[in-house]
Every structure is written in C-alpha cells, then in structure tokens.
Amino acid sequence: MTASPRDAMIAHAALLIARDGVAGTSIGDVLTAAGASRGSVYHHFPGGRAELMSEAVRFGAEILGERLAEASLAGPGEAVANLAAVWRRVLVESDFRTGCVVAEAGNARETDPAAAEVADESFLRWEDRLAARFRAGGIEGERSRALAVTVFAAIEGAVMLCRVHRSLDPLDRVVGELQLLTGDGAGQTHG
Template identity: 60%
Template structure:
C-alpha cells in the first residue's frame, strides 16, 4: 500500500494559513493559530518564513489564489459560461465542506488594507489578473474591450459577493442565483 506524499512543513503552514484567512480574515490570523493548525514549532516559522507573519500571510493569499487560477485558466479556454459553472462548483464544495465557515482568501486579503496593506496589494493584483484573464477570454469570443472588462468585473464581483452571502445565509442559494443570471449574460455578450 502506497502512502500519499506528505507536505513539507512549509507547505503545511501555508495551506493552514490560507484556511485560517478564509475563515477568520487576515487580522484574525495569528502566527500562533497557524502553528497550532499546522502542528509546527515556533522556530519553524522563522526558518521557513524569515519575514515572519507578513511573509506567511502573503504566501497563503497566493496559495489560495492559485486554486482559483487553475480553474480560471482551464475554463477560460473553453468559455466564460463554463468558467462560471466551474468556479461555482468549486465554491459549492468549499462552502459545504466547511459548513459555510470558509470564504475567499483573496477577498479576505483585499479587506486588510488598513492593517496589512502589503497583503491587500497582493489581493488587488490577483483580482486584476483574474479580470484581465476573463476579459481576454471574452474578447476572444467577440466582446469588445470596454464591455469585456465590465463583464469580467461584474462576473468576479457577483461570484465573490455570492460567496459572502452564502456564508451569511448558510445556504448555496445566492451562488445558484448568480450562476443563473451571469451564465446567460456572458453567453449573450459574444
């Protein structure tokens, strides 16, 4: 019987930090929480993350964003409608698997401008990347530049907002409404 590969202590700390940010926000995520969740020693933080809390949180936001990046890249090659469906599927799993406790790591990071501006900057760059990717996909399907940008922002805002509402309502209903409304909007745009 083969064992699944184990994550390095560094990768475990990053994954746990991302999970904590998704659940508690940036301000609510401490090094102590990360260490406890990762079952790691205090010295391991400074060994793997010489920049301390800022460095591990930055890595965690990028880790959380990578999960969305993969889905966006695959779906954008097929169609924006599939992108919305694929991202919605990912959020359905995440929300139900965590009993609506975890939300978007990137959205949580974006709200940290006052306490952790460098982390908020990472979130801003990530949102711009997603907007650019979705807008490019829409342009490749005949949507003009200004409209493609507007639709990309609308789509991302609707999905991210739906995740917040799903957590608040402890229901997938807001996400289902977004999928029902955004899919046809994107289909008719091209």
C-alpha cells in the same frame, strides 16, 4: 510526498485566512494547525507574520487561479457556471465556513498591506484571464473587462451571502443573472 514545514504553514494559513480573515489568523493558530514549533516561523519566514500571510494569500490565489483557468475553458456563460461550481464545492465541503482567501486578504489593507497587495495583483490577473475568455467568446473590447470585473464582484458577493445564509441560493441566483449578461440567455446554473 509530505509537505515541508514551510509549505504546511503556508497551506494552513491560507485555509485559516479563508475562514477567519487575515486579522483573525494568528501565528499561534497557524502553528497549531500545521503542527509546527514557534521558532520555525522566523526560520522559514524571516519577515515574520506579514511574510507568512502574503505567502498564504499567494498560495491560495494560485490554487484558485488554476481552478479559474480550468473553469474558463468553455464559452462565457459556461465559464461563469463552472466558476460558480468551484465555489459550490468549497462552500458545501466547508459547511459554509470557508470563503475566498484572496477576498479576505483584500479586505485587510489597513492591518496587512502586503497581503492586500497580493490580493490586488491576484484579482487583476484573474480579471485579465476571464476578460480574455470573454473576448474569445465574442464579447468585444472594454465590455469584456467590465464583464469580468462584474462576474468576480457578483460571485465574491454571492459567496459572502451564501456563508451568511448558509445556503447556495445567492450563488444560484447570481449565476443565472451573470449568464444572461454574458449572452448565454439560459440564466440557469450548472450545479
């Protein structure tokens, strides 16, 4: 089944945001990538660029949220390793060019507040989901939430460093430390 022109623009915008940031993603770039006409933007997105960027971040967040849900089915330490495995694939397959669409949008509060708001909501949802996984794995109360925030902050930072260094080493190191924090004790990655 072929994606609709609207869906194609959203998907391409999400990929471009993950690579270039919200501010670095123009309508022209999206139209070129999606093979769409200029008039189609306002037909499909009456709110213009802001609506398109927000929808792209929402789309990217849903995909990453699904991957997170799958990754967090295991115990706390393995959930961290599984989450990192998702990023390992993204980084390697994109030759270290692609980061997190949600993190990129979160950094765009000044220029694209609607997209940044979607990012904020997405991170909160992910943190809730991971904290629940940690509670189910025996990490109690507020510590489960604090640990979920720590995991996302560390992995997002590691992804950025991986892109800068063009190496998976930062992610591997962070995962080892996070597994120690989650009580896994092994401190080993599951690449």
